[in-house]
Amino acid sequence: MTSGYNCLVIGLARCRLGLSSNKYQLSNVFLRTYSQYPPHFVKPVYQPAQLDDILESGESKNLEFTPVRAAYVNHTSSIFHDKIVMKFTNHVMKTGRKSLARELVEKTFQEIKRIQLQKWNEAKTAEEKANTECNPLTIFHQAVENCRPVLQLIPIKRGGIRYQVPIPITDKRSYFISMRWFVHAGREKERKIHFPERLARELIAASNNEGRVVKQKQDLHRQCEANRAYAHYRWG
């Protein structure tokens, strides 16, 4: 299909404009993204709560004439849909095998449930039972939150030497880093333990602030603290 090829050329021509105006949440901007959609197309909002907010606040008036991109393949308005789980599935995915990625993530949650149920059944007192969290989604969210870094290190060259400079991190990137660490932790060597089992154990540990992924975050924070002398290299 040559139309895609042409769209790339047109997209590049328009991308030279690269203007931004942070006026709205669904901003009508010339995006510097290489997509098959024309630059003024806006990303879709599919979750009912967010849509109600937009309609109430009156932002929808501004979007009356703005074309919207097509909904993604993994968007649904169902209550079982979770944005962070969706992102996580994408990070688990390799070479476009979405169905396999989804299977692995579901097996991970099943494994978490299994492990927690065993603990719950073995718990003697009612207090212990109440403290055992059996919902895999809650554990997953808690684990991802516990492993989100607050700063990140970027290499900045000064006087011929590359220093690792701590800089603040955006919310989006912190979630991404946290999820990526989990995926790497699940893919560790020793193929006898499969990905879902390994990942389930990491998630449960991380939700209790233990385990190698939380340690990774703490190491990063320690390094940032150690390099705080270079923090001013961030600016010119």
Place this chain on the structure above:
Amino acid sequence: MKAYQEKAQALDALMFEKTTEYEIGRRHLANMMGEDPETFTDEDIDTAIEYLFPSGLFEPRARPLMKHPTEVFARKKVAEFDETGRPFHVLFYTGLPNYYQVLHDLSEKVRELDSFSDRMMQYNIHKDPERTLNVGGTEWVKKEQLEDILLEKLKDKQYEFFVRSMNRLLDHPFSYRVEEFIMKFRKHVQISVIHKEIPKLMFTAEGTPYMAAVGRRKTSTASVTVYGRGSGKISINGEDLLYFKYIQDREQVLFPLQFSGLLGKVDVVADVDGGGFSGQSGAIRYAISMAVRSFVDEQMMEKMRLAGLLTRDPRRHERKKPGWKGARAKYTWKKR
């Protein structure tokens, strides 16, 4: 200098001559058509020419035309300096006097609005949401159009800077005070007609309302009929929802129904062909969304549009290019 002046005078004389000719022509046409010459508008002239000089030519621009001279002759800049050589415009020596004049006005207006908002802060008056400038349905003029307005050739960077600066003015909470200035550089966009032409519901012999729609995604085509007063039955190529092995595809089929609240209230019969499971489920989703428009009210339809359900996904498979490994991936680059 004298040559420039003579050119300007010649242009003025030409325009005057052509305008008088046009006006006389207008009166003649009005008389011919039996209309009142005083109230003969430009649109009336167009219809009169079409009637009196019918043309079978295919290209509209080749047909007979009678337009006002300002539309026919491109506007040019008149002499920019007097006979002593002194330029009229203050910013003549920038090379782009009109462009820089606009930027200068813009910065003045920003300053005015800032001082106004300072005064309003004293009385504790903040941005009034009702008086916010509504620029819905408009966008900034394109570079070519700006060049036509200013009669000056601009570079891309200069256009970008102009749009950035105007956005800054637009973002000001009191920008409604300079609406006239902003609207000079905004043009209306084509209103999307999709959601204005919703087809009306059709009825079967038994009186059941139904709507049919066709949806496409990648290389799949789905033709779907949504029957009202149903119980939530779904049939895809004769099989039920389990036609799709993967849960994601089943979710996609149910997405528009669940979103609009019609999940157990309508029956869906779909025929799908071509492509793979993901393309087929996407085609069915689009077709169901288009059919469901006839069953829901305007607000729900707007929600569906913002959710991206009513956009035909234009993405197709991108071809491999010769000399590249894939559509975008290149072969390993070796320096030596």
